[in-house]
Amino acid sequence: MTFNKMSGRLPATITSVLSMLFVSSAQAEYALNMTKGVTPISREIYGLHMIVFWICVVIGVLVFAAMAWSIFHHRKSRGAEAANFHESTTIEIIWTVAPLIILIAIAIPATGTLLDLEDAETSADINVQVTGIQWKWKYNYLDEGVEFISSLAQSSRDVVKDPTGNENYLLEVDEPIVLPINKKVRFLFGSDDVIHAWWVPELAVKQDAVPGYINDSWAIIEEPGTYRGQCAELCGKDHGFMPIVVEAVTEAEYEKWIVAKKAEAAAVAASASQEWSMQDLLAKGETVYQTNCAACHGPTGAGILGVFPAMTNSAVVTGDVEGHTDVVMNGRSGTQMAAYKTQLSDVDLAAVITFERNSFGNSMGDTVQPSTIKNAR
Amino acid sequence: MTTATTHDDAHDDHGPAKGLMRWVTTTNHKDIGTLYLWLAFIMLLTGGSMAMVIRAELFQPGLQFVQPEFFNQMTTLHGLIMVFGAIMPAFVGLANWLIPMMIGAPDMALPRMNNWSFWILPFAFTMLASTLLMEGGAPAFGWTFYAPLSTTFAPESTDYFIFAVHLMGISSVMGAINVIATILNMRAPGMTLMKMPLFVWTWLITAYLLIAVMPVLAGVVTMMLTDRHFGTSFFDAAGGGDPVMFQHIFWFFGHPEVYIMILPAFGIISAIIPTFARKQLFGYSSMVYATASIAILSFMVWAHHMFTVGMPVAGELYFMYATILISVPTGVKVFNWVTTMWKGSMTFETPMLWALGFIVMFTIGGFSGLMLGVAPVDTQYHDTYFVVAHFHYVLVTGALYSIIAAFYYWVPKWTGNMYNETHGKIHFWWSTISVNVLFFPQHFVGLAGMPRRIPDYSLQFAEFNAISSIGGFAFGLAQIFFLYIIIKTIKGGKKATDKVWEGATGLEFEALPSPPPYHSFNTAPEIK
Numbered sequence: 027m028t029f030n031k032m033s034g035r036l037p038a039t040i041t042s043v044l045s046m047l048f049v050s051s052a053q054a055e056y057a058l059n060m061t062k063g064v065t066p067i068s069r070e071i072y073g074l075h076m077i078v079f080w081i082c083v084v085i086g087v088l089v090f091a092a093m094a095w096s097i098f099h100h101r102k103s104r105g106a107e108a109a110n111f112h113e114s115t116t117i118e119i120i121w122t123v124a125p126l127i128i129l130i131a132i133a134i135p136a137t138g139t140l141l142d143l144e145d146a147e148t149s150a151d152i153n154v155q156v157t158g159i160q161w162k163w164k165y166n167y168l169d170e171g172v173e174f175i176s177s178l179a180q181s182s183r184d185v186v187k188d189p190t191g192n193e194n195y196l197l198e199v200d201e202p203i204v205l206p207i208n209k210k211v212r213f214l215f216g217s218d219d220v221i222h223a224w225w226v227p228e229l230a231v232k233q234d235a236v237p238g239y240i241n242d243s244w245a246i247i248e249e250p251g252t253y254r255g256q257c258a259e260l261c262g263k264d265h266g267f268m269p270i271v272v273e274a275v276t277e278a279e280y281e282k283w284i285v286a287k288k289a290e291a292a293a294v295a296a297s298a299s300q301e302w303s304m305q306d307l308l309a310k311g312e313t314v315y316q317t318n319c320a321a322c323h324g325p326t327g328a329g330i331l332g333v334f335p336a337m338t339n340s341a342v343v344t345g346d347v348e349g350h351t352d353v354v355m356n357g358r359s360g361t362q363m364a365a366y367k368t369q370l371s372d373v374d375l376a377a378v379i380t381f382e383r384n385s386f387g388n389s390m391g392d393t394v395q396p397s398t399i400k401n402a403r
Numbered sequence: 404m405t406t407a408t409t410h411d412d413a414h415d416d417h418g419p420a421k422g423l424m425r426w427v428t429t430t431n432h433k434d435i436g437t438l439y440l441w442l443a444f445i446m447l448l449t450g451g452s453m454a455m456v457i458r459a460e461l462f463q464p465g466l467q468f469v470q471p472e473f474f475n476q477m478t479t480l481h482g483l484i485m486v487f488g489a490i491m492p493a494f495v496g497l498a499n500w501l502i503p504m505m506i507g508a509p510d511m512a513l514p515r516m517n518n519w520s521f522w523i524l525p526f527a528f529t530m531l532a533s534t535l536l537m538e539g540g541a542p543a544f545g546w547t548f549y550a551p552l553s554t555t556f557a558p559e560s561t562d563y564f565i566f567a568v569h570l571m572g573i574s575s576v577m578g579a580i581n582v583i584a585t586i587l588n589m590r591a592p593g594m595t596l597m598k599m600p601l602f603v604w605t606w607l608i609t610a611y612l613l614i615a616v617m618p619v620l621a622g623v624v625t626m627m628l629t630d631r632h633f634g635t636s637f638f639d640a641a642g643g644g645d646p647v648m649f650q651h652i653f654w655f656f657g658h659p660e661v662y663i664m665i666l667p668a669f670g671i672i673s674a675i676i677p678t679f680a681r682k683q684l685f686g687y688s689s690m691v692y693a694t695a696s697i698a699i700l701s702f703m704v705w706a707h708h709m710f711t712v713g714m715p716v717a718g719e720l721y722f723m724y725a726t727i728l729i730s731v732p733t734g735v736k737v738f739n740w741v742t743t744m745w746k747g748s749m750t751f752e753t754p755m756l757w758a759l760g761f762i763v764m765f766t767i768g769g770f771s772g773l774m775l776g777v778a779p780v781d782t783q784y785h786d787t788y789f790v791v792a793h794f795h796y797v798l799v800t801g802a803l804y805s806i807i808a809a810f811y812y813w814v815p816k817w818t819g820n821m822y823n824e825t826h827g828k829i830h831f832w833w834s835t836i837s838v839n840v841l842f843f844p845q846h847f848v849g850l851a852g853m854p855r856r857i858p859d860y861s862l863q864f865a866e867f868n869a870i871s872s873i874g875g876f877a878f879g880l881a882q883i884f885f886l887y888i889i890i891k892t893i894k895g896g897k898k899a900t901d902k903v904w905e906g907a908t909g910l911e912f913e914a915l916p917s918p919p920p921y922h923s924f925n926t927a928p929e930i931k
Binding site: 057058059060061070071074075078079082085086089090092093096097100101102103106107108109110111112113114117118121122125126129132133136137139140141143144160185186187188189190192193194195196197215219220221223225227230231232233234236237238239241255256257258259260261262263264265266267330331332333362 | 464539540551552558641644719730741747759762767777779783850856861863864866
């Protein structure tokens with residue numbers, strides 16, 4: 027009686043559950059499944075993912091259906107008597123060989139995709155060196171001589187306590203990497219400190235950036251757009267805060283961007299030979315500090331007791347200028363303090379050292395000029 | 404046990420000593436098994452409360468409760484404690500309790516070493532947990548402790564972690580030697596290898612895996628130690644070393660390690676399903692061969708954890724083929740269990756429910772494992788929540804479920820008391836619903852692009868993470884209820900019969916009373 031009632035209601039329930047799934051997946055497809063992406067490889071990978079997924083679904087349905095049938099029909103409460111069989115060579119050979127055949131069917135297309143994926147060298151149009159640094163990415167366009175560092179945008183840092191409504195929270199950077207569409211871009215990955223992994227799902231590029239190694243990968247982006255990713259290998263405290271933003275643009279726009287970037291670099295180099303005022307150095311220094319130093323030494327210079335020294339009354343910061351400059355430029359071996367001379371320009375270094383000496387309760391009153399940094403290199 | 408009174412040697416009939424010293428000095432396999440199981444449960448709650456911190460922080464985007472460095476300490480210690488403190492000691496505890504009773508032996512072969520191998524562990528875990536109180540905090544580099552994050556860039560407390568791992572390794576190796584010595588030397592007359600219960604078989608194979616790989620783990624942490632303090636550069640590229648070599652060594656240990664945590668589970672399920680299907684296990688010998696094949700293959704697939712590290716393409720192809728090949732013997736096991744149930748006469752007491760839950764959810768974890776094994780697609784899965792979902796399906800609803808199933812199945816034998824069947828069923832359904840609410844959505848956020856080991860995430864992952872956290876809290880609470888069931892069952896309850904279950908087979912059920920005497924078999928039983 028109750029069972030009849032249930033079975034009458036069952037199809038309706040199934041339909042409503044399915045329609046719920048269908049509607050929600052139509053509204054927010056990205057949230058349930060892997061992205062198809064915008065490169066030939068990403069589409070191949072998506073296709074392979076779906077093939078293996080459906081194979082698993084079919085096997086799962088068969089196995090679980092057999093289990094369910096057995097649980098329902100072969101139960102003692104329905105008067106089932108136990109049979110006596112406990113082996114059959116034939117059936118065991120069948121269920122060893124059948125999965126083997128399925129695996130071969132998976133392995134063939136997987137091998138093809140893997141060979142494509144690994145072929146980064148052949149006829150690359152653009153070579154970009156990507157260096158992981160705790161906790162930011164450095165991009166170097168090897169053919170153009172354009173180089174810059176890309177960090178988490180301040181807009182995300184500001185709302186870390188309550189990011190409600192902040193679109194692209196943790197997925198926004200100060201300087202995105204710009205790439206032309208329909209060109210083969212070869213990425214060369216390295217690291218200055220620990221292992222990172224550069225991952226942009228839409229490009230289907232995920233490659234570890236390992237200190238002492240150069241790894242490569244590639245992408246041909248077929249649609250213009252903004253593609254966001256994150257570091258995928260645990261790399262310390264701010265592993266969750268080193269996003270990647272790729273702007274894919276037409277070739278003409280890309281050329282324009284390269285020209286602008288070169289002009290920008292020339293302007294920075296020119297400003298390094300000027301004499302900077304205390305006020306300008308402090309203003310610039312604060313930005314540099316918050317982007318590069320605050321992750322460890324704290325936004326208010328308090329550091330973390332026993333791990334990262336505080337700025338306030340620090341022996342280094344309140345000591346002589348040469349010693350302070352040396353630590354910032356060359357780092358401290360055996361500690362997490364990196365050598366910033368490879369990451370920051372003369373102006374940035376001069377500004378941040380000046381800022382540290384005259385902020386957080388320190389008032390040394392002296393300035394460091396870009397020219398001094400240049401000589402110290 | 405009537406023989407004792409006529410015996411000259413007073414040793415044979417003594418019961419346990421009284422007071423605390425009983426537990427400190429015991430060489431009895433049952434006492435040591437109990438100690439291991441309690442340690443495992445305490446560690447389960449400790450590692451579990453760390454998981455609660457993780458899920459609370461991930462409940463919504465933004466940083467609400469903890470800072471990123473503490474979050475990383477939580478994920479690290481959660482992993483280490485669950486693997487080395489909960490799952491592995493629980494299986495060793497079960498081995499201690501069950502292997503002598505199953506093979507007709509009076510005790511383990513090396514009882515004093517047995518005592519030592521247990522009593523090392525509380526010190527190891529105290530040392531590991533004490534790092535939380537140290538300046539600079541606990542290790543924060545993940546349970547896989549990849550160099551150079553764990554060497555040049557690690558906190559001071561890492562040295563305590565290294566010595567804790569050494570102690571755990573020594574304990575595991577001693578435990579494994581004991582299991583092998585017991586099984587190979589102390590079987591009752593007539594108990595040939597191919598007559599042993601599958602739990603004994605799977606533990607024999609597991610013990611060989613432990614002896615093979617725990618020294619590798621000890622080696623890799625020692626190399627870390629010398630890199631940190633004695634000027635070597637094994638893993639430091641600047642000194643001519645190789646950070647990728649760390650991963651090769653770690654996973655040469657790490658992959659067999661995951662089978663160490665699942666093979667005994669196969670043995671438990673192979674005992675429970677036939678009992679409640681009232682039908683002999685289907686394909687006993689193929690189960691033995693499948694277990695051995697999985698163990699051998701487990702040494703040849705380690706680099707599938709490293710598909711994105713930058714391996715030569717030939718290496719990636721080999722590791723992909725070898726990895727997906729493991730699904731064949733694993734599939735054989737699942738097919739055998741389902742066929743054992745087929746045309747049986749099934750009842751669904753609590754141990755059977757946990758065993759069925761194991762089969763279904765372990766198989767789901769196996770499917771995602773097959774997907775992860777396909778190297779090009781792993782580009783998108785690697786280091787995302789899809790991986791987190793995968794290994795929690797095989798370790799929580801796999802290994803942990805089998806341990807809980809084993810508790811309900813054998814506790815009436817151990818204590819002589821039946822647990823409360825209603826409570827057991829509530830525990831099962833409560834856990835099973837919540838654990839799926841907890842881990843199933845993690846497949847979705849992983850596929851959608853959420854990396855693992857991050858304390859904070861972008862807004863598109865918010866809904867599934869909130870759902871997952873709610874499931875997590877409910878699952879955590881269910882295990883507090885489990886603690887209540889355990890204590891209640893030990894204290895009393897309906898008396899269990901000697902056979903306990905209508906369909907039970909094996910020496911522990913057919914040749915011993917419930918509870919069994921302090922020394923199980925003073926004279927070896929005859930096996931026909």
